[in-house]
Amino acid sequence: MKIFAFVLPCFVLFAFISAFIKKVNIYDAFISGVNDAIALLLSIFPYICAVLIMNELAIQSGLWNLLCKLLKPLFSLFKIPPELTKLILLKPLSGSGSLAILSDIYKNYGVDSYISRCASCIFSSSETVFYIGALYFSKCKNKKLTTAIITCLLSNFASCIFACFICRFL
Template sequence: MEYIIPAFLVFTVVFGLVKRINVFDAFTDGAKQGLFTLYSIAPTMIGLIVCVNMLKASGLTDFIVTLVKPVTDFFHFPSEILPMAVLRPVSGSGATALLTGIYKDYGADSFLGRCASVLAGSSETTFYAITMYFGSIGIKKIRHTLISALAADFTAVIMSVVTVSIFFT
């Protein structure tokens, strides 16, 4: 497992050299893009992290989590990641804000932290993608797109808990 990152980096630079590109220039170009991405998401992240912090400090998230706990317990689903699962298809940054909250409260290497990580890594901002792609070419009737995409999101929620349970317990 510890080989994955270093091996990928070596593969990339060697691949770049074989393809005769200026690897360091390419790297700095990409890093610049990374910086720009971060710059453009910064205001959103600040707004949403403040929001999520307020929700937690008010005690409302704990209240909702205890409210749904009997139902989620019945399905052996950790109720703590439910808010993130609901927000994930709607807002990527909002889900990231909740994800950092889970890391802070339970730890990045905890069971909940891992479930939330897998969920974040295996799903996308469904509503945004649908609106953007169909909106760009003026398609109004999207037929069964939404139901298929949401079913995929729901599957990702279940699979994140199932896979982490299998691999880490």
């Protein structure tokens, strides 16, 4: 993993050197990039707010716990261990929340156990779907994302089944 520590600084250095060679006005170019970043941040902020408020409401109101209970039989049908239900259902909503659950699973079942390995695969193969969807489309006028979000949720679920299956052998 140590190689990765070198990649980023080298990449940035490369950016500066190549800009210097091409005789770009480096300071101005950097400033205009920062300018774009600030404009972008301002335009995505409301979307981040809305998504996080929605997620927090769903989690704290108990809606999420109910969904966990309802979906448990479905999960066991696909041979997903019931201990992983919470992680699978929280991952689309909250990155930091599911990270906390992942380390709980590690602590409770041992880092090298079957359940932990499944959990790691599930964690790394999915993303915070609602957040990414809202963010990527924040600047667009058309915000019809239903197909994309349904596809994402289905394929994340499929990869959970797949993860639990291959972790039996690997």
